[in-house]
Amino acid sequence: MNERPDDESQIEEDKPETRTISRRTFLKWTAAAGVLAGVTGLGALSTLGYVYRPPSPPPAWEIAPGVIDYGIWESMHPLNNQDYTNQLGGPTPNVLKVAQWYDYWPGSFITDFVDYMKVTYNLSVDVQVDIYTSNEELFEWITLGGKKYDVMFPTNHIVDTIKKGGFLYNLNLDWISNFNNLWTDFIRVPHHVDSPDNLDQRQDPNGLHFVGIPYFFGTTGIAFRSDVIPKADVEEIGLDFFTMSEYTTLNPGTLPAGTTVTLKNQMRMLEDLRDVFTFGFKAAGWADQQANNLTPSPYIEPYTDTNGITWPRPGVGTQWTSNETDSAKVGAMRDWLFRCKPNLFDFNSTGDTPSLIAGLAVLNQAWSGDIAYAQRPDQNNPQYADYVVPKQGSRWWQDTCTIHSASRN
Structure with missing residues (x-):
């Protein structure tokens, strides 16, 4: 891993004249x-x-x-x-x-x-x-x-x-x-x-x-402590975790079903506008489908899944994209994120995985590559960390x- 240099102006060049703001x-x-x-x-x-x-x-x-x-x-x-x-x-x-x-x-x-x-x-x-x-x-x-x-x-x-x-x-x-x-x-x-x-x-x-x-x-998804939160719960609840200050386990895991888990100040989101807004649009779009008495779907366009089932179908909704500009949808995304904010410790793109490993967090928004690295499958001390793409949908990205x-x- 390359460490950030103490002097971020590591690359010495003549700087062009620019206007600056604090x-x-x-x-x-x-x-x-x-x-x-x-x-x-x-x-x-x-x-x-x-x-x-x-x-x-x-x-x-x-x-x-x-x-x-x-x-x-x-x-x-x-x-x-x-x-x-x-x-x-x-x-x-x-x-x-x-x-x-x-x-x-x-x-x-x-x-x-x-x-x-x-x-x-x-x-x-x-x-x-x-x-x-x-x-x-x-x-x-x-x-x-x-x-x-x-x-x-x-x-x-x-x-x-x-x-x-x-x-x-x-x-x-x-x-x-x-x-x-x-x-x-x-x-x-x-x-x-x-x-x-x-x-x-x-x-x-x-x-x-x-x-x-x-x-x-x-992909961008949900990383979590597998010894605290059962994977089946993350698959069932998805993005709604971020609006909860605590929750009761639904399925047995390391902890028995019915155990109360504190979430407030033990969750993080990435310091990335695109990913945070994507979660907001997906959560709000899922709720909108339910409000219109539709079976919610994570798909944003016609799609045939691995079982040969074509989406959408009658009575099944279509999910919002990450690029919505309609003011009502943007407002719904904003409102959902403000519901999440009191429960979050911070927005941090480098602390999502270390905080899980250290036991300082139980559930975070995370990038798939970071959590794969944290799991260390090639070592003798695998970590209690797992990863799920939320049922409401997310995004895949390319650098x-x-x-x-x-x-x-």
């Missing part, structure tokens, strides 16, 4: 704007001039904001008798600057890459890594913070925001030999007509080039490999 002011604006404005707050800051693409002269091979003509690039970097030295350029040509999530690479991955570049291309390179814990943190780094990277790994939903700001370069698929070996469902992520441009989020605004390719995928448009190396 964290307190930013939070004040967001709170005043309300939940819906929180989703679009970054766009509002862009309009106000706080978030913008630094006005630095583009290189010759950048023919439009965020668009590389790779033919021009290759003509400026000719390969001479397999000598790759002149392929490197930029202010720090031998340094690859990466922004990534924590726990991302196997232990020797970076050193193996450095060794590979030396053996294969006779290039001595270094890798500098900054670790972020949320997509919002990465977005702040490359906008307000003016940080410059070569490679970044934003999650698919925020790629759409980043690309429209001109912060991503199009990719040259001819250089990505395994692209055609990726599962097609990962390449063509389903999208809906309510998307403003109706494009895959990882394509450029014209739909002509990919700006990101899948690297890592998973994507992208090239920052400030890259010059």
Whole structure:
């Protein structure tokens, strides 16, 4: 695991001139704007001039904001008798600057890459890594913070925001030999007509080039202490746990059925707007289906399950998406989250799994990869931690490999 450096400005670059605001002011604006404005707050800051693409002269091979003509690039970097030295350029040509999530690479991955570049291309390179814990943190780094990277790994939903700001370069698929070996469902992520441009989020605004390719995928669900809460209870109750200050076990487990379990201040949600709002929409959408005397369904569109049953059916509802904009639905999502808030210890994307292992929490919103790591199936001391995608539904996500448009190396 890569540890966050003490100095978060680990990557030394000349910073572009930017207007700055304090964290307190930013939070004040967001709170005043309300939940819906929180989703679009970054766009509002862009309009106000706080978030913008630094006005630095583009290189010759950048023919439009965020668009590389790779033919021009290759003509400026000719390969001479397999000598790759002149392929490197930029202010720090031998340094690859990466922004990534924590726990991302196997232990020797970076050193193996450095060794590979030396053996294969006779290039001595270094890798500098900054670790972020949320997509919002990465977005702040490359906008307000003016940080410059070569490679970044934003999650698919925020790629759409980043690309429209001109912060991503199009990719040259001819250089990505395994692209055609990726599962097609990962390449063509389903999208809906309510998307403003109706494009895959990882394509450029014209739909002509990919700006990101899948690297890592998973789901967002409920992690819980299996020695306290039976898995059958989590499957039956799902998201409603977060609205409870305590509950009585329904099924026997390590504890007998009928045991009262305290939940207040022993639950957490992720520090991630998309995931928190998704839980809110799914919980509110499930309740809305029930209120309309429909059998609730987690499916947002026609679907045939593994038993050959097609959804929806007469008397069966359709679930809300994570992208609802109707004011009534947004209000219902907001109200559900405010019901949850008194029971939560905090919103934290790094403490969800450690708090379970330490016994400081009994149930948290979590990412599937974190809980899989926590279970440690390859060790002799498996942890009392388990994971369920709630019956109300959730989302699956992809972290994507992208090239920052400030890259010059």
